[in-house]
Amino acid sequence: MERGGCLAASARCILGFVCAARACAQAARHAVARTRRKGKDADSLILDRFNLKGKKALVTGSSRGLGAAIALALAEAGADVAVHGSSVAPEAARQKVLAAGAQSLALAGDVGDATVCALLVEETVARFGAIDILVNNAGIIRRSPAVEHPEEDWKTVIEVNLSSVFRLTQHAGRHMLKRGSGKIINLASLLTFQGGITVPSYAAAKGGVGQLTKAFANEWAAKGVNVNAIAPGYMETDNTEALRKNPERARQILERIPAARWGRPEDVAGAAVFLASGASDYVHGHILVVDGGWMNR
Ligand code: GCO
16 A cells, blocks of 8 residues: 555656656746747748748649639749639639738730740749749549540540640749759649549549659759648539539439548648648648548548
């Protein structure tokens, strides 16, 4: 009894010592953090590593949907953002970026055209003085059974969803490699891993986006340029409108999502800021799935 009491007392004592030591270490960490906050090396504080202040970004296909949410998120994190639309410069998206306190510029052009890809990067660099972040988000989808999928749709989807990623990454990468830093984020898809139904050109293009992400990452990782991808799940965007209007497909899809809801554009914002920031400096060629758990089932 006495012995037990003694053991309990010494356990309490050890525990007390451990707690005191922990409290002491924590206080020391906070003191260091406070000093750093005042000093120049503030970027070693973890939230500062997500800060995009002073960074210059281009987000393709950002007039609405995922691209618009990503553009706004980057601006909220401090980056100046060039927004882009395929036919019209997206003024509303530009206004949202401005309202977040960042600089913005609105560009237009079909990324299926190789010249446009070069111009988008050059215009961003000319107006902002640099390009630190490229988000390859622009994309289209064409639906029809594989057996009758038109040649024209195949070509257009491959050009817009895959060749544009290759070209824009090359152009932006040339600037980034010169400076030894940069972040490229490609929008992949669940169809980077799966075949989908009646969207063969889209599935092929998105499969290719996954491979391009790794191919570029392998060559550029040691040169300070990160190339990664986000694979969004089933999101409430134009891309999935036809699926959401089809009650049977909509039900089947929802049944497989562990989070029990479709994704919303803002669901990818955190992943985009992470991959655009210093917090992901050691992340290369990764495809970050943001899908409410779909791939786990
Ligand atoms: C489909 C969908 C997909 C999704 C998305 C999944 O037909 O299966 O449209 O392509 O939109 O890309 O990540």
